[in-house]
Amino acid sequence: MTRAGTAALAAAVAGCSTSPAESTPPTRIGSWPPATEAGEIVTRTYYPEWIGWADDAFSDATSISIRAESQPFAWQDRRPFGDGIVGDVRRWWADVRGTSSYDGPRRRVDVVSLQDWRLDSARDLLHPLPVERMPNWEYVRQRFREIDFHRSDGDVYGVPIEATIAGLTYDADRFDDPPDSWELLFDSEFSGRAVCTDPLRFPHIAAQYLGQDPRSPDDFEAIRELLETHHSRLVAQSDGGESTAVEEFFVSDAEAIEAFASGRAVIGSVGMEPMYAARFERGLPIDYTAPAEGALFSAFFFGVPVESPHPFAATRFVDWALRPSSAAELAAREGFMPTVGARTELPDEVASFFEWPEAWSLRYDDPRTTDEVEIEYSELLRDIYGLF
Numbered sequence: 001m002t003r004a005g006t007a008a009l010a011a012a013v014a015g016c017s018t019s020p021a022e023s024t025p026p027t028r029i030g031s032w033p034p035a036t037e038a039g040e041i042v043t044r045t046y047y048p049e050w051i052g053w054a055d056d057a058f059s060d061a062t063s064i065s066i067r068a069e070s071q072p073f074a075w076q077d078r079r080p081f082g083d084g085i086v087g088d089v090r091r092w093w094a095d096v097r098g099t100s101s102y103d104g105p106r107r108r109v110d111v112v113s114l115q116d117w118r119l120d121s122a123r124d125l126l127h128p129l130p131v132e133r134m135p136n137w138e139y140v141r142q143r144f145r146e147i148d149f150h151r152s153d154g155d156v157y158g159v160p161i162e163a164t165i166a167g168l169t170y171d172a173d174r175f176d177d178p179p180d181s182w183e184l185l186f187d188s189e190f191s192g193r194a195v196c197t198d199p200l201r202f203p204h205i206a207a208q209y210l211g212q213d214p215r216s217p218d219d220f221e222a223i224r225e226l227l228e229t230h231h232s233r234l235v236a237q238s239d240g241g242e243s244t245a246v247e248e249f250f251v252s253d254a255e256a257i258e259a260f261a262s263g264r265a266v267i268g269s270v271g272m273e274p275m276y277a278a279r280f281e282r283g284l285p286i287d288y289t290a291p292a293e294g295a296l297f298s299a300f301f302f303g304v305p306v307e308s309p310h311p312f313a314a315t316r317f318v319d320w321a322l323r324p325s326s327a328a329e330l331a332a333r334e335g336f337m338p339t340v341g342a343r344t345e346l347p348d349e350v351a352s353f354f355e356w357p358e359a360w361s362l363r364y365d366d367p368r369t370t371d372e373v374e375i376e377y378s379e380l381l382r383d384i385y386g387l388f
Contacts, residue, residue: 024312035312062313129318139327141340159321195260196269248264296364
């Protein structure tokens with residue numbers, strides 16, 4: 001094999017460009033922008049539309065191109081879902097959503113999207129990031145800066161890039177004012193005309209409705225009683241049997257939006273992305289709120305793995321993604337709530353859709369529950385709704 005062929009083979013095995021690799025961690029960045037000879041970085045994100053735009057825009061600004069891979073779970077140096085029943089539940093949900101098969105490099109990745117529990121479990125595989133020296137960190141909203149588990153011993157291991165809320169979704173044509181209680185979902189005449197796209201979070205919402213801490217509930221019997229009442233409502237108000245009632249309540253994103261479009265559903269709990277698409281791409285009168293009992297929210301993060309061949313270039317990209325204009329593109333193309341203030345970069349109606357009023361009572365849906373709590377939640381879903 002020729003010397004050029006050997007170099008090309010090595011680059012292919014590494015899963016990155018042939019530009020010199022950097023070994024200094026991002027916390028050693030002394031000035032901005034950081035010096036780098038990287039010509040390309042490898043990313044694994046949840047944002048295919050946005051990353052395609054970012055490749056052109058970031059390359060124009062820095063001369064660094066992006067090799068964009070999807071399937072962030074493919075980045076791993078251990079089982080990506082964890083062990084025991086908690087890992088089994090997460091793996092089941094990934095299988096349901098069709099996200100458990102992988103292509104492309106799995107280790108030598110420069111920037112990776114992280115769900116919050118993945119960030120918590122993989123902290124030792126990530127570089128701490130010098131956020132106080134990153135110019136665009138100042139645009140991150142205070143609510144997201146205060147999420148404490150992306151920090152350890154004063155270091156930040158993941159930058160919040162987008163957020164979602166487990167709010168109360170409703171048909172704005174059916175309600176003169178935003179619904180003010182989760183009771184409408186759990187125990188009312190609307191229960192049979194409701195949908196939920198995240199069964200794993202549903203018991204957390206139940207705990208929130210009952211005034212309990214979803215991370216550490218103090219009365220599982222009360223949660224069980226509420227969910228049993230809800231299940232009975234579903235069956236009583238369904239035209240089919242028990243399994244049909246459950247299948248019509250726990251649905252996919254696409255099924256939820258079709259239920260709202262047809263009028264079968266008028267209330268529920270649906271993620272930000274499908275709500276955004278329903279409202280701004282299909283013109284459906286769909287909206288969401290945080291009822292009086294409060295609502296849960298969570299964030300997704302960008303992290304730089306310790307095996308990143310180009311940690312300086314990766315850190316520069318993470319900072320670039322926090323610019324209001326970059327965040328606005330993410331919101332517009334992917335339908336996610338930006339974690340930075342980007343109101344002036346978005347149309348008024350879109351900006352309003354992504355605003356969470358200060359009057360809302362919001363609690364971060366912290367993933368650091370104990371195995372015992374997650375097992376209790378899983379048993380509720382299994383015993384009452386027949387899931388898993």
